[in-house]
Each structure stands twice: as C-alpha cells, then as structure tokens.
Amino acid sequence: MGEVRKVLLLMDKSRASDRDILRGISQYSQIHGPWKYFRNYPQYHSRPSRKKPLSRMDVKGIHGIITVMHELNENLIQQVRAARLPVIVIPTRRNIAGVPNVFEEKEAVGKMAAEYLLNLGFRHFAFCGFENLCWSQSRCEGFCRTIEKAGFTVHVYQEPKIPANLSWEKESLYLAGWLRSLPMPVGLMACNDDRGQLVIEACTQAGLLVPEQVAVIGVDNDELICDLADIPLSSVAMDFEKAGYEIARLLDEMMSGQPARRQILMKPTHIVARQSTDVIAIEDAEVADAVRFIRNHAKSQIHVNDLMKTVTLSRRTLEMKFRKVLGHTIHEEIMRVRMEQIAWMLTETNLSISQIALSMGYPNLTPIWRSFRKEKGMTPLQYRKLHRIQ
Numbered sequence: 001m002g003e004v005r006k007v008l009l010l011m012d013k014s015r016a017s018d019r020d021i022l023r024g025i026s027q028y029s030q031i032h033g034p035w036k037y038f039r040n041y042p043q044y045h046s047r048p049s050r051k052k053p054l055s056r057m058d059v060k061g062i063h064g065i066i067t068v069m070h071e072l073n074e075n076l077i078q079q080v081r082a083a084r085l086p087v088i089v090i091p092t093r094r095n096i097a098g099v100p101n102v103f104e105e106k107e108a109v110g111k112m113a114a115e116y117l118l119n120l121g122f123r124h125f126a127f128c129g130f131e132n133l134c135w136s137q138s139r140c141e142g143f144c145r146t147i148e149k150a151g152f153t154v155h156v157y158q159e160p161k162i163p164a165n166l167s168w169e170k171e172s173l174y175l176a177g178w179l180r181s182l183p184m185p186v187g188l189m190a191c192n193d194d195r196g197q198l199v200i201e202a203c204t205q206a207g208l209l210v211p212e213q214v215a216v217i218g219v220d221n222d223e224l225i226c227d228l229a230d231i232p233l234s235s236v237a238m239d240f241e242k243a244g245y246e247i248a249r250l251l252d253e254m255m256s257g258q259p260a261r262r263q264i265l266m267k268p269t270h271i272v273a274r275q276s277t278d279v280i281a282i283e284d285a286e287v288a289d290a291v292r293f294i295r296n297h298a299k300s301q302i303h304v305n306d307l308m309k310t311v312t313l314s315r316r317t318l319e320m321k322f323r324k325v326l327g328h329t330i331h332e333e334i335m336r337v338r339m340e341q342i343a344w345m346l347t348e349t350n351l352s353i354s355q356i357a358l359s360m361g362y363p364n365l366t367p368i369w370r371s372f373r374k375e376k377g378m379t380p381l382q383y384r385k386l387h388r389i390q
Contacts (some may be wrong), residue, residue, distance in 0.1 A: 003036050003150050004016070004033075004036050005030075005033070005034075005035045005036070005063045005064065005252075005255055006035070006036045006037075006038065006061055006064075007035050007036070007037055007038070007062070007063065007064050007065070007067045007251070008037075008039075008062050008064070008066070008067075009022070009025075009037055009039045009066050009067075010039075010065065010066070010067035010068065010241070011039075011066065011068045011090075011269065012068060013039075013099050015222075016220065016221075016222040016223070016224065016225070017069065017220050017222065017238065017240050020240035020241045020244065021090070021240050021241070021243060021244035021247065022244060023241050023244060023306040024240070024241040024242060024243060024244020024245035024246075024247070024248065024389060025066065025132050025244045025245070025247060025248040026244075027241075027244075027245055027389060028244075028245045028248035028249055029248060029251070032248075032252060034248075034337030038062065040254065046269060046310070047258055062083075062085060063085065063086070063255045064085055064086040064087070064088075064251045064254065064255045065083065065085055065086070065087045065088070066088050066090075066092070066247060066248075066251060067087065067088075067089055067090070068090045068091075068092065069089055069090065069091045069092060069096060069297065070088075078267045079174050081109075086098045086251055086254030086255050086260070087099045087100075088101075088247055088250060088251055088254075088264070089101050089102070090102040090247075091134065092109075092133055092134065092135060093132060093133055093134060093190075094134050095134070098155045099350075100250060100262070100263055100264070101261070101263055101264075102243065102255075102264040102265075102266060103246060103264070103265055103266070104139075104238075104266050104267075105140055105262055105265045105266065105267045105268070106138060106142070106264070107138060107139075107141050107142025107145060107146075108141045108142060108267060109138070109142060109236055109238070109268045109360065110127075110138070110140060110141060110142025110144070110145070110146065110189065111142045111143070111145070112236055112268045112271065113139075113143055113189045113217050113236050113271075113328045114142070114143045114146035114147050114150075114189070115146060116217065116236075116271045116277070116314065117187030117189070117215065117217065117277070118146075118147070118150055118187075119297065119326070119336070120187060120215065120277065120279065120280060120281050120282075121280055121281040121282030121287075121288070121325065121326070122185065122187035122215065122281045122289070123152060123281075124152070124155075124182065124183040124184065124185065124186040124187070124190075124289050125143075125147045125152055125153070125154045125155070125187050126155040126156070126157070126182055126186050126187075126188040126189075126287070127139075127140050127143050127144065127154055127157065127188070127189050127190075127191075128157040128175070128188060128189075128190050128191065128195055128199050129156075129157070129190070129195060130159070130168070130191060130195070131158075131159055132193070132301065135191075136191035136192075136316060137300070139189070139191050140156065140191065143189050144156070152326075153307075155182055155186075157175070157178055158172075160174045172184070172198065172201060172202050172205055173205070173371045174200045175198070175199070175202040176203075176205040176206035177203055177206070179199070179203055179206045179208055179214060180207075180208070182214070183386045184208075184213045184214070185212065185213050185214070185215065185279070185281045186213070186214055186215070186378055187215045187217075187277075187281065188214055188215065188216050188217070188218075188220075189216075189217055189344070190216060190217070190218045190219070191218075191219065192218055192219045192220050192222075193218035193219065193220050193221070193225040193226055193233060193235055194218075194222075194225060194381065195218065196216050196217065196218030196225075196226075196229070196233045196235070196276070197218070197225055197226075197228070197230075197233060198218050198221075199214075199228040200216055200230050200231050200233065200276065201230060203216075204230060210230075210275075210276055211231070211233045211275065211276050211277050211278055211279040212279060214235060214283065214336030215234075215276060215277045215279055216231075216232065216234070216276045216277065217234045217235060217271070217277055218233050218234070218235045218236070219235060219236045219238070220235060220236070220237075220238055220240075221235040221236065221237040221238065221269075222235070223274050225380045226272075226274060227274075229276070231274075231275050231276045232274035232275045232276060233273075233274055233276045234271065234272060234273050234274045234275075234277040235271075235272050236268050236270075236271060236272075237268065237269045237270050237271070237347070238266055238268055238269065239267050239268075239269050239347075239388075240268070241265065241386045241389060242387060242388060242389055243264055243265075243266040245389045246264050246308060247264050250262065250264060255368065267387065268345045269343075269387045270340070270343050270344050270347055270348075272344075273317055280292055282325055284321055284325050286311060287312055287318075287321050287322060287325045288323060289310075289311070289312060290307055290310075290318065290322070291326075291333065292353070293307055294307065294333055294334055294337050295308055295337055298337045298338055298340075299339045299341060299359065299360055299361070300361055301361030301362065302333075302334060304330045304331055304334070307330060307334075310337060333387065335371055335374075335375060336375060337374060338360065339372055339375035340369060341360070341367065342356060342360060342372060342380065343372075343376065343383060345359075346380055346383050346384045346387070347383075347384070347387045348389075353365065353368070353380050353381060353384075355379070356368070368380065378381075
C-alpha cells in the first residue's frame with residue numbers, strides 16, 4: 001500500500017451541493033486512495049479562537065487542500081498560497097488567481113432554465129439573484145441572453161441599497177412589491193433553491209399564486225429545500241457529484257507532482273419539475289391542450305396522428321399554431337419532451353440504455369440513438385458518461 005495522502009477539506013457540509021461534491025471526492029479516494037481527511041470542526045463544537053483558519057494543522061503533513069471560498073477572505077487566500085501545497089478552490093464571489101478554480105459551465109445553467117420556461121409558453125420573464133456572487137451573475141447572464149435571443153425581455157431583481165444585515169422579513173416586503181409590479185403570468189428563475197424558496201414566500205405575501213401567476217424555478221436541486229418550500233420548487237439539477245470526483249482526480253495529479261493544466265467545470269444535467277412550474281402558460285387553448293397531451297404521454301411512443309385524434313382542428317391548422325406559439329412543429333415538440341424524459345432517466349436511474357429504450361416504447365436501440373443524438377448533440381451513452389461518475 002502506498003503513502004496515505006492527507007487532504008484538508010475546508011467546505012460547508014450543511015449545503016446539499018457541498019455534500020454532493022464531498023461524495024464525489026470520497027468515491028474517488030475509495031477507488032484510488034487511501035486518503036485521510038481533515039475538516040473544519042462543527043460550528044457547535046468550535047470555541048472562540050484567534051488562530052488562522054489553517055493553523056490547527058499548521059499544514060504539516062498535509063498533501064493537498066480543497067476549499068470553498070464563500071467570502072473574500074484575503075487572509076485565508078494568502079495562507080492557502082503560502083502553504084505551497086496543491087490547492088483547488090471553489091469560489092463564490094470571484095475567481096482566485098494562481099490556483100485551479102472550479103467553474104460552472106458559462107451561462108449553461110441560465111440557458112437551461114430559460115429554455116424550460118420558454119417551452120412552458122411564458123412570454124414574460126424575471127430573474128432574482130444576488131448581485132455580488134459570481135455564480136449568480138453567470139446564471140443571470142445565461143438566462144437573460146437566452147430569453148432575449150428568443151425576442152423577450154427579462155425583469156431583473158435589484159437588491160435594495162440598504163444595510164447588508166437587512167433581515168429577510170424586511171427585504172421580503174421589498175421583494176413582494178417587485179413581484180406585484182411584474183407582468184403576469186411570469187416565468188421566474190431564482191439563482192438557487194434558497195432564493196427560490198424565498199421568492200415563493202414573497203409571492204404569498206404579495207397575494208400572488210404559484211405557479212398560475214408566477215412560475216418559479218431554482219437551481220441545485222437541493223431536495224430538502226425544494227420539498228420544504230410552500231409550493232414544491234422546480235430546479236435545475238447540477239452534476240456536483242461528478243465535479244467532486246473530477247476535483248479529487250485533479251488534486252491527485254497535483255499531489256503526484258503534475259502541473260495543474262485544467263480547470264473543473266460543473267454542468268447542469270436536467271430539470272426536476274415540481275409544482276412551482278406545473279403550468280402551461282399558453283394562451284392558445286388548442287395548443288395548450290395539445291402540449292398537455294404530449295407531456296402526459298411522454299413515455300408512450302406517440303405520433304402526430306395520435307394527437308390529431310384528440311383535437312377538432314385540421315393538422316395543417318394545428319401545425320401553423322404550433323409554429324406561431326412554440327416556434328417548432330408538433331413532431332419536434334413530441335421528440336423534445338421524450339428526449340428530456342430519456343435524459344432524466346440516464347442521469348437519475350441505473351437502468352441500462354436498452355431498458356430505457358424498452359420503457360419508452362422503442363423496439364430497439366437504433367431509433368433512440370438517432371433521436372437522442374439529434375436533440376442533444378450526443379449519444380445516450382456519451383450523455384450518461386458526461387454527467388455521471390464512471
């Protein structure tokens with residue numbers, strides 16, 4: 001057995017995202033270790049101390065560090081650099097120069113949320129985030145860029161210019177007033193699930209219905225936060241566990257003396273739909289009914305002719321309505337909804353691709369392979385490898 005590598009983890013274990021990253025790190029070390037971990041003491045166990053954050057280890061015997069920078073703690077940044085150890089930083093406010101950083105794929109999260117709300121038929125949009133957090137800004141930019149490309153505008157929440165220690169109870173009144181000023185119905189993206197939960201609470205204060213008037217989607221798919229919201233919150237799921245595995249792989253390379261030649265990208269995987277977006281915001285009743293039929297039968301191998309049996313319009317008329325309202329054909333909507341269902345199964349289940357194909361009504365792998373590649377730009381196997389630890 002080789003040397004046991006000692007790794008210092010400066011991470012907040014109370015967040016589901018951080019725990020998923022830690023789970024990925026743990027999986028890597030179980031396969032390629034052994035590693036010994038050193039962590040922060042729990043807050044309830046901590047005693048007041050003037051020591052620097054790294055001093056209890058004196059970094060003696062430590063081989064590598066993985067840290068989340070929640071605050072711009074210049075003292076900690078200098079300590080990390082001065083330690084002259086392999087370090088990987090997960091920043092929240094800005095990137096830290098001189099060490100590998102963990103990034104989100106630029107604007108991809110906001111783009112996925114925007115496309116989801118566009119496909120629900122919304123024509124009014126809003127974003128609620130934090131102005132001083134780099135990941136929130138990136139999500140906002142991706143959301144706004146995608147919505148504006150589709151020909152619409154986004155109402156972006158501006159935090160009140162008042163003391164930083166403002167209580168949520170007071171800010172919620174400000175947020176409720178902003179929500180009442182929005183055109184309805186509106187599709188709103190919150191920068192993360194915590195913010196989404198607070199937006200739903202503010203909607204209640206403002207007397208607004210979720211999702212009928214304000215459909216809300218968060219990010220991170222923190223299941224506890226999403227399920228505890230007044231209205232269960234839809235969310236963009238992220239590949240945090242896969243990112244944790246790649247973080248550990250990169251740190252292992254650095255601890256072996258290899259240069260840090262790459263950064264780590266965290267990517268969105270799919271939308272987890274819950275009650276907060278369970279609405280079809282399409283004014284055209286015939287199109288709305290048709291879309292509802294398609295989504296209710298996503299697992300069945302339906303065709304356009306199956307849909308036409310449920311409507312009174314001619315196919316030509318319904319096709320024209322689909323192009324006007326959604327910007328694509330009936331067949332394209334069927335394929336889009338079915339491929340999203342397959343994408344969810346690839347990331348969230350252990351079913352083989354053959355089993356997924358069978359459950360979706362495909363006689364063999366050829367049609368699912370062809371359709372999925374056309375919709376997602378890659379094969380089902382490539383998609384699963386991209387978003388899951390192999």
